[in-house]
Amino acid sequence: MAMRGDAGVAVPARPDPARPAILELFFDLAFVFVLIALSEKLLSELTWVGAWQTLILLLAFSLLWALTAWAGDVVDLSEPLIGPQIVVVMAGSLLLASAVVDAYGNSGLLFAIVYVTTSLTKGVYYLLIVPNPALKLRVRRILFWQAAAAAPWILGGLLAGTTRGVLWAAAVAVEYTGVVLGWPTPWSWCRLPSAAEVVGERIAERYRQFIIVALGVSIFLTGRSFSLSGFTTDQAWALAVVFTITVMIWRIYIYRAGDQLTSVIATSANPARLREIIAFVHLIMVAGILCTAVTSQLVIERPFGDTPTSWAAVIHGGPGLFLIGRVLLDYTLFGRVDLVRLSGLLLLAGLAPAAPLLPPVMAALVVMVILIAVATGNLVGDRIRPPTPAP
Known part of the structure; x- marks a missing residue:
């Protein structure tokens, strides 16, 4: 998150700031x-x-x-x-x-x-x-x-x-x-741009690293849950479903905006403000991935049977939160709402009330299909109309 400076004072950027140490x-x-x-x-x-x-x-x-x-x-x-x-x-x-x-x-x-x-x-x-x-x-x-x-x-x-x-x-x-x-105090109320030089490559790497850490946690918890299971056929299917959900989240994140984060920040007219917004947007996506990690453990532990309302909420809510953050990231970087991701979000919300009627693995399967559709739709749609960075 960006720091704000005091009037008339500048802090020199650290040596070679392009990449994280x-x-x-x-x-x-x-x-x-x-x-x-x-x-x-x-x-x-x-x-x-x-x-x-x-x-x-x-x-x-x-x-x-x-x-x-x-x-x-x-x-x-x-x-x-x-x-x-x-x-x-x-x-x-x-x-x-x-x-x-x-x-x-x-x-x-x-x-x-x-x-x-x-x-x-x-x-x-x-x-x-x-x-x-x-x-x-x-x-x-x-x-x-x-x-x-x-x-x-x-x-x-x-x-x-x-x-x-x-x-x-x-x-x-x-x-x-x-x-x-901007951290105002009684002795300094001014709001100024970031104290340090904004370097797109470094900022993008830090946020991508945070997302990768969250996805790594989801994969770890998925594997741990399966290793503690009875290795039944039902749990193997559950593993395939929840792992595919994690892969699709990674794919949806990295495609276009996640991949172009560096260049968009570097060419932005207001990079300091941009990285502030991006920080909050990534926090939303990490919260969604965290909920998805919980989904993986629940679905692998009991693939079939009743799906409590709380389970349904986290099964649909995790990917939903991620898509909210991803739509906001797309809007922040390119100045437009991605209709494919927004449609996926609306489908997740619209089908959530029906999730308690399905076994946990089937409810997760619905989410998986929606995310695959979003990833595929992005691939097709962006080939037709490539996004351009917002000014």
């Missing part, structure tokens, strides 16, 4: 465990309350990832003093993920303390070791909002039940308000 890709590995933990949290409480709680935690983790990724825009990650800080955030992320499943239970205070400590110490560390005064000004702006969110995080950890949920939702709302408004 190896350290950043190593950092992303921690989020494999994070997304696995979030899927287990949702799977353990497949209700509207459980979905809301998982969403709050996903938003918190996503902001932690984004702000760490931002460091690669403005500092040289090859510097000896920078690497250890990224590794510490990585360790904090692993500890947070360990507490996810019981975050709204006995591990709530632990989660809150580790999250706040990881967020604040990262900024304080940069204040102490980075000599650039402009960078320090921007770090102070972020710390102002993170400190404001710290109180509801910790207070929510001390309390329980609905109160914790409300306080943590308020904390996340405070942090994301800072992102949307």
Whole structure:
């Protein structure tokens, strides 16, 4: 997510910013465990309350990832003093993920303390070791909002039940308000473009990496579920269906917009604003992939039998969320709504009420057919009318 600058102050881009550093890709590995933990949290409480709680935690983790990724825009990650800080955030992320499943239970205070400590110490560390005064000004702006969110995080950890949920939702709302408004503070209310040079190749690689991590989690959970099954014919068919769904999600993401992300950002008239929007759009798609990972486990575990309403919601809702994000990404990059993907989204929504009438694997099969149709329709349609980047 983009950073905003202070008037009259510029931060030089880090050396060779075109591609993510190896350290950043190593950092992303921690989020494999994070997304696995979030899927287990949702799977353990497949209700509207459980979905809301998982969403709050996903938003918190996503902001932690984004702000760490931002460091690669403005500092040289090859510097000896920078690497250890990224590794510490990585360790904090692993500890947070360990507490996810019981975050709204006995591990709530632990989660809150580790999250706040990881967020604040990262900024304080940069204040102490980075000599650039402009960078320090921007770090102070972020710390102002993170400190404001710290109180509801910790207070929510001390309390329980609905109160914790409300306080943590308020904390996340405070942090994301800072992102949307450009981290204003009482001493600096200005909104300026990104502090660092926007490099399309690097940004595209970071977002694609996040999607690949999420898809990797879905594949891992699919394989793990099948390995723990009875290896029956029914479960083998279920494996084929849910794996095909994951493949189609990958194909729909990467075709055109996912593949052209680099060039579109690089040629945009307002690349800083564009990458802000793209960050939120990718968050929607990751949430959809997370739900799809839960679908894989449910369908493989019990391919036939009744399909509870909660199962139907996640079977159709996961790919639906992904398509919402994908349609928004297409509109952001090319300035038009892709009618094929929109039609697929409407089909998923329209057929969702009938899903409880089908066995789980058949409900997933309907989703698979819709996604195959969307992928095929995109391939045919874009050959007829290739998309052009939005100005």
